[in-house]
Amino acid sequence: MRKVLVLAAIVPFVLTSCVSKKKFAALEAKQKETQDLLNSATVKLNACLAEKDALSNQVDYLKKNNSDLINSSKELTVLTTKGAENLEKSLESLKEKDLKISRLQDALTKKDSVTLALVTSLKREVGIDDPDININVEKGVVMISIADNLLFKSGSYDVNLKAKTVLAKVAKVINSKPDFECMVEGHTDNVPIKNAVLLDNWDLSVKRATSIVRVLQNDLGVNPKQLIPAGRSYFIPLAENDTDANKAKNRRTRIIIMPKIDQFYDMLEKEMKTLSK
Incomplete structure (x- = not known):
């Protein structure tokens, strides 16, 4: 009986001990499962936080980029406005330059018209039918070429009476154009000359030019400020100085009637400086 009682007392204890181990194992398993879930959640949380940081950085970048685009758009608008203003100014400048070019062309056209009228007047006054007198326009100026047999004796620089008749007609035209200049050029052939008065052909050509200038000034009333003597x-x-006929062509006096060079080039320089601005 006593053994039965002892056994009866031990059995509940053993049973109780077995139940606690099972619960513990279950709890331990549950704890492990919970820990695994916690670890998994932690990993996901960290991933979410990292993604959040990345998205936050991206949002900040997009905001900055958007702000930059807005500023760029404003700057582009300003640049476009300035570009339109500059284009308008350029067009205005082109219009002004076109106007100045037109004025310059008008001045040149006017000069050509005056030159043409001068040629017509000279041909009418001097008489172009004379084969020893040639009147034409070269490089915008009127040129009268007079053979030396109408002006001088051979090897001489004394103007003859026949020459004064021709020069009087030239002087009439020069006097009608006070803003023009008259250059008188002496030309010779290549036959050497030297005597007590003349050193060479340079000397002869210069003295012939100054003789014509003196006649125009002293006898025909041309303003000396308009006269320029030159020896060539x-x-x-x-023509080649190889025949008597060609040498005769080369012995000549050329009278060049032209707008005053300084005034004309002052006008051109002024216009060109204006165009370059």
Whole structure:
């Protein structure tokens, strides 16, 4: 009986001990499962936080980019406005330059018109039918070429009476154009000359030019401020000095009637400086 009682007392204890181990194991398993879930949740949380930081950075970048785009758009608008203003100014400048070019062309056209009228007047006054007198326009100026047999004796620089008749007609035209200049050029052939008065063909050509100038000034009333004497010797021939006929062509006096060079080039310089601005 006593053994039965002892056994009865031990059995509940053993049973109780077995139940606690099972619960513990279950709890331990549950704890492990919970820990695994916690670890998994922690990993996901960290991933979410990292993604959040990345998205936050991206949002900040997009905001900045958007702000930059807005500023760029404003700057582009300003640049476009300035570009339109600059284009308008450029067009205005082109219009002004076109106007100045037109004025310059008008001035040149006017000069050509005056030159043409001068040629017509000279041909009418001097008489173009004379084969020893040639009137034409070269490089915008009127040129009258007179053979030396109408002006001088051979090797002389004394103007003859026949020449004064021709020069009087030239002087009439020069006097009608006080704003023009008259250059008188003496030309010779290549036959050497030297005597007690003349040293060479340079000397002869210069003295012939100054003789014509003196006649225009002293006898025909041309303003000396309009006159320019020049000697060219035989270095600008019309033909080769190989025949008597060609030498006769080269012995000539050329009278050039032209607008005053300084005034004309002052006008051109002024216009060109204006165009360059």
